[in-house]
Structure formats: C-alpha cells, structure tokens
Amino acid sequence: MSRSTFLITGFAGGLAQNVAERLLATGHDVVGVDYRPVTELRAGLGAVPVHRANYNKTAIEAVFKKHPIERVLHLGRVGNLSEAVGKRFDLNVVGTQKIMDLAVQASVRRVVVLSTFHIYGADPANHTPIAEDEPLRAGVEFPQLADAIQLDAMASTWVYRYPDARVAVLRPTNVIGPTISNTMSNYLRRPRVAKMVGFDPMWQFLHEDDLARAIVAAGCHEATGVFNLTGDGVVPWTRAAVMAGAGIVPIPSTMAHIAIRLLSAFPSYLINFFKYPCVITDRAFREAFGWAPEVPLDEALRSTVAAARTHQRA
C-alpha cells in the first residue's frame, strides 16, 4: 500500500501507540489525538504530531484541517466507567459521529472503529460461538452500556451509508497486555480475583500486539463490515486466573454485586461475564484480512501481569 497519513484517536493509550509504531515502521505517517493529556509517549514516536482535543468539540476540526488525513483509526472509545455517563456519551457517541463527519468531509479512504465484544453481553441464552450479526444483549440488564452499544450501532450503519469511507468496525474480546490498563487487565493484576460459586464460564483474550497487528491489517486493507476479534484458546475464567498467577476467591453470585464493588472498582456490567459465557468467533475477520493471533494465551496472560509487577517494583 502507498504511503498514507493515519489519524489515530485514543493516543494516550498503549494500544494506539503500539499501532502507531507499526505504521511508522512500514513508512506511513501518523497523527495522534486524545481527549486526555498524552503524558507518556513511546521512544520511537517523538516525531508524531499529537493533539489534545475532545472528539465532540471544534478542536478536532483543526486537526483535520492541519493534516492531510487519509485514514482514520478511531481507537479512542472511552471504556472507563469512572467517567460520568454524560461525558462518556458525549465522547463516544457525539464525538465518534463528529469524527466520522470530518472524515467524510476530508474524503478519507478508510475508517476503522474499535468497539468491544462487551456489547453482546454475557447471557444464559448465549449460544457458542457468537458471530457479528447476532443481538447485542448487554443493554437489557446494563443500560450504562448504552453509549458503547450506540457507538457500535452507529458505526455499523456507516459501513453502508459511506461506502467511500470504507468503514470497518472491530469488536475485540478482552484485550490484555503489558501496556494495557483497561478494567480486565487491571483486575487480572490483582493478587486475588473473584469466582462465582458454581459458575465458571468460558473466556477469551486478545493480546495487545495481536490486536495492534489486526488494526494495522484492517487500516491498510479494503474490506468493510463488522468484525469480531479474539485470540486463540478458550478457557474457563479460573483457568485464566491461574495462568495469570492470581489466587481465586469463591463468592456466592447473590453476593457478587456487593463483594466485587467492595474488593475493587469493578463495573457491574462485567459481573455477568463471571456467570455466563460470551464466546465469539472471528472467522470473518481472519478470512477477510488473513490475520491470525500470534501470542499464545498463557504468554498473553503472564505478560499482562508481569509488566505490572515490574512497574510496581520500579
């Protein structure tokens, strides 16, 4: 593919910078943007222009004016529920819409939107595995996911509304890795994790390097649509916890809502993932992009936890 200028959102995060490094290494240009201050920048990214702009404000327009953006990787979805719901809605829904409008005005040739598999929801009625065209059940019990579901639904309609922008929506499973600090990787880094008594559903994980390679593959190719993404190896939650080196505390599921809140700042919508399965298939993505995960499950889990331990010691 000829040299392109990529706009990457969520640039304060480890994933966005991981993707940026890979794009730079293959001769592309990268512009970074985040609503948060970008305090840490990887060594190789010194030359990358980084802007701080709320995705729903006019500052983001200036970014599109200043740089000849050809491809947009919107990785900046706010998954952190400690942000107030109104702010998350503004950033995730209003902001994503704004980015899409600007991308269309700038006649970009590719838009990749990073969504999440959480919107399928862990539900006793889930079959295995779940493909992309199946219902998003998470909102039924957990309306606080409304912004994530709407972001995904909106982006999915763009696949057809803006054929020239060639939109791909990615729904990765639990993303983990040494530089990832989302809810699940932080939870795995705890010395002890909870298990619901009498339940131990199947889990999948995706290492940040595999996800970064998937995003690069998606960003550089043409196929449009909605795609699940997962690493290899489906295992019960407790098996994953053991691989990560965490101790296991059994908790009766009736007490779980209280207990998990007391033990850690754990969002309630994730609780069902400890009771019911939500196993996805990413066959469509692998066929469209020729991608396959490279990091084995145990290594992905170990590296996630080991990085944090080294960090704490330092």
Added chain:
Amino acid sequence: MWVPPYVDAEVSAAVDSLPMNLNEHGYDPWGFHPETAKPLISIAKHVYRYFRPRVTGIENIPPGRVLLIGNHGGQFPFDGLVLQMACLLEANPPRWPRAMAERYFPTVPFIAEMFARSGVVLGDPLNCKNLLEDDNAILVFPEGARGSGKPWAQRYQLVDFGRGFMRLALQTSTPIVPVAIVGSEESIPSITSARPIAKLIGAPYFPVPFLLPILGPFAYLPLPTRFHLRFGAPMRFEGRYDDEDAVIQEKADRVKQEVATMIEQLLAEREGWFA
C-alpha cells in the same frame, strides 16, 4: 471446578477413545473438559447401574453426526443421563452424545458448571448446528420441559414435538435415531407441579411426588425402577430445511410416531416396574 479424585477405568478408557475437538488447553468452546468430566461420568455410571438398564438396538447409531431423539419423562433428567451413559458404555465404538439442555440450567449454580464440563450445552439451534457439523452425536428431547414435567396421569403420552430438530437434521443432512425410554416415568411418580415454587426459583416446573407426605424430601430420590432403552433404525429425511411449518411438522411427527411405537413395545414387553 473441584471433582472427587475418582475415575472409573471403563469410563476413562471410553472417554479417551472419543473423537474430540479440543484446544491446546483441553477445552472445547462450550467448556467440555474430558479430564473434569471423567470423575463426573464415573459417578454417573453408578446412577446408570442403579437403574439396571436394558438396552436394545444401540448398533443402530451410525458413525459420524447423528441426532438422538427420545421421549422425555420422570421429572429429573435421569433419562438423558442413562441414554448418554448407554452410548458411552454399550455402543461400539463409544459415543458421548452432547445433550441439549433446557434454558433454565445455565442459570443454576454448580449445575451450570458441571453440565458445561461434561459436554452438555444450551439447547440452542446454533449450538446444535455447530456440533453436528463437527460430527457429534446430539441428544434432543423435543418435548422439552413439557415432557419431563408430565404428571403421572400423562405418563408415556408424548406431547407435541417441536420442529427445530427436524430443520437442523435437514440443514446438516443428519440421520435421526429415534429412542424410546421406559422406566423413567415411574422413578419419581408425581401428582402435579407446584407452580409458585417453580416461579420463585425460575424453574420450568417443580414436581410434587406422590410419596412426598410419607418420605418428605427423600421422595425426590428416584425409585430403583428398571430403565428400558430402545434405539430405532436411523431415519433419513430429505427436503428444504426452511420449508413451511406444516411440511416440517409432518416429518417431525413421523419421528414422534416411531418413538411412540417403540414405547408401546417396551411397555408391553416389560414385566413390572422393577423387573
């Protein structure tokens, strides 16, 4: 999950001989884990022996993908367990039919975990299709909870068969083996279902055994009735899987009729509940 450190040699050998599609960690995507399942199946073998089953026609199970369609009865799914165990211990080569469970089970602690590890999956068309395409044997009771929850007065009377299994058989070109099970209905004879309790725990029904006034909670333990299982000749159907309901229903009813005929034979042949 914790399982007792007890593995029956016969069960272990049979499980090891099964063709399986597991990942490098020993699991399939539904959570089946033969090493955890072995102790559970070893305990199930004692339940199987308790009912002293007489099994006929098991050689009718063809190799490869197959749908086992049986009558459901007896309040608790001992019939499913006995049928699975018969396939594991009496069939040659051993088979381990993946049972399709009622939607209620994944919400029950311990049952959810035990079922998943021993290969039982949620009774969902896509689960079934995926497993058939993997050339598994699948156990379906098309009567569902309406069948197993039948009170005493309606024992061995088949309620309507759903059409789902027939559509799946047509879609995946899977032969159907009809199975009749007799002895199940007498194991926990029950008058009725206590609806308020069922509603409270979210169960499809809650049986009230005849012997409840005398035995109290022990009335929920099954009587040592003898189970009789008969596997019929494989039935192969052709046609569109997305055809009109009436067309599919006619085919499903042919399976139902086959099961009903075999039930009548078994009831006529047996010489008493326990004999």
